Amino acid sequence: MRVIDSIKSSEKTAFSFEVLPPIKGTGTSQLFGSIDRLMDFNPKYINITTHHSENIYVDMGNGLFKGGRIRRRPGTVAVATAIHHRYNIPVVPHLLCCGFTLEETEYVLIDLQLSGITDILVLRGDKAKEDKNFVPTQGGHTHAIELQRQINKFNEGFFIDGTQMKERGERFSYGVACYPEKHEEAPNIESDIAWLKQKVDEGAEYAVTQMFFDNAKYFDFVKRVREKGIDIPIIPGIKPIHRLSQMNILPKTFRTDLPTDLVSELQKCRDDASAAAVGREWCTAQCRELIQQGVPSIHFYTINAVEQVYEIAKAIY
Numbered sequence: 001m002r003v004i005d006s007i008k009s010s011e012k013t014a015f016s017f018e019v020l021p022p023i024k025g026t027g028t029s030q031l032f033g034s035i036d037r038l039m040d041f042n043p044k045y046i047n048i049t050t051h052h053s054e055n056i057y058v059d060m061g062n063g064l065f066k067g068g069r070i071r072r073r074p075g076t077v078a079v080a081t082a083i084h085h086r087y088n089i090p091v092v093p094h095l096l097c098c099g100f101t102l103e104e105t106e107y108v109l110i111d112l113q114l115s116g117i118t119d120i121l122v123l124r125g126d127k128a129k130e131d132k133n134f135v136p137t138q139g140g141h142t143h144a145i146e147l148q149r150q151i152n153k154f155n156e157g158f159f160i161d162g163t164q165m166k167e168r169g170e171r172f173s174y175g176v177a178c179y180p181e182k183h184e185e186a187p188n189i190e191s192d193i194a195w196l197k198q199k200v201d202e203g204a205e206y207a208v209t210q211m212f213f214d215n216a217k218y219f220d221f222v223k224r225v226r227e228k229g230i231d232i233p234i235i236p237g238i239k240p241i242h243r244l245s246q247m248n249i250l251p252k253t254f255r256t257d258l259p260t261d262l263v264s265e266l267q268k269c270r271d272d273a274s275a276a277a278v279g280r281e282w283c284t285a286q287c288r289e290l291i292q293q294g295v296p297s298i299h300f301y302t303i304n305a306v307e308q309v310y311e312i313a314k315a316i317y
Contacts, residue, residue: 001172003090003119004205006044007233007297013290014297015317016046016235021079028082034306035087041313044297045090046083047121047208050076050099077108092175097147098125102160103141104263109154113169120174121208122147134185144176145195148202167292178207178234180221184255189224197228208299209216211239211306213282214224215289216258236290238292239301239303239309241279243272280308287316 007014017038022031034044080093095108098313112118124134124144135144141150150160155206158166176199179192212218222234241247247266251258257267262282269275287298300309 001090002205003045003092003175004173004233006090007206007235010044010297011044013295014044015041015300015313016043016045016047016297017183017300017302019083020049020303021076031079032086034302035083036308037306038072038302039087040310045092045119046087047299048076048080048083048091048093050094050096050125052060056214056243062176074089077111077115077117080112080117084115084117086223091117091157091302092119092121093117094123095120095147095151095174096123096125097136097144098134099137099140101137102141102150103139105140106154106160107148109151109172113172116170118170118172119171122151122174122176122204125286145198145202148174148176148199152203153210153232173205174203175206175208175235176204177210178225179210180212180217181210183210187219188305193228195224196225199229204232207212209233209237210256211237211254212256212302213241213286214257215286217257218290219293233296235297235299237299238286238290240276240283240285240305241252241266242276242305242308244269244275246279247275276308283308284312284315287312291316307314 001009002266019031019034021287022028024078043216076093080091083089084091093112100210112120122144124141124147127135141147151174153160155168157165159165160308176196178196179186180190182192183195188194199207209218218234218236225234241262243249244266245261248257250256262278265278265282266275269278290298300313302309
């Protein structure tokens with residue numbers, strides 16, 4: 001069953017979460033342990049992030065540094081396949097523009113299809129740490145919509161060079177990202193919603209939001225997109241605060257505002273344990289309100305916060 005069908009057929013607000021591929025050489029025990037911990041809540045699917053290579057500089061010991069690029073985590077296709085076969089649950093690997101040429105993207109699609117994985121989340125991807133602005137990979141896509149169009153052509157049975165496939169496999173179904181507080185590069189929320197409308201027109205079947213901590217902004221965003229004729233499920237992406245430093249890091253990194261009441265409580269904390277308790281209580285209240293309002297699904301960003309998510313899910317499901 002496709003993820004979109006699973007979400008729509010769920011009798012209550014569905015549960016899903018996102019995992020990070022392990023750093024190469026560290027094995028899968030921590031990854032599988034995190035998934036095992038959350039299987040109690042019958043997740044409808046598991047998202048797997050994708051990471052492109054990054055610049056590194058190695059000290060040569062003579063006052064000079066040698067530059068290069070390295071990918072620190074194994075391929076998402078391999079991780080997705082391992083999870084898919086171990087847990088017999090739909091997996092949704094991220095497919096990025098950045099870090100991939102059109103040809104490399106095509107081979108990812110072929111590999112996923114051969115593995116029986118046909119749900120994906122289509123993303124442009126973040127800019128590299130060393131870049132001031134997003135720089136597309138040479139021979140790759142600049143926008144997520146371009147990546148969608150390549151997937152659509154693949155679904156129609158054509159490779160990027162125009163060659164027709166002798167045999168078409170199962171079609172890919174995909175979701176996209178959206179931003180209740182607008183993407184950092186968008187001049188305003190209206191233009192950001194216009195981009196989302198184009199993604200939907202190209203075939204996106206659902207959208208998962210960037211993390212947010214103020215439900216009012218999510219509800220207002222959904223109202224705005226419905227007014228523009230966007231009728232796909234808008235799935236709230238939720239992350240519980242579990243460290244005191246996140247009070248400053250999250251707004252800077254993800255361009256999301258923290259409500260005054262939440263900041264006030266976090267400022268009273270003196271350590272990570274007390275901050276985690278505040279974050280857990282806030283997130284639980286967020287989720288309860290979202291469920292009361294009938295959201296189709298809640299998607300948890302679990303990276304470094306599996307125990308937090310477990311406690312929250314236990315309270316709301």
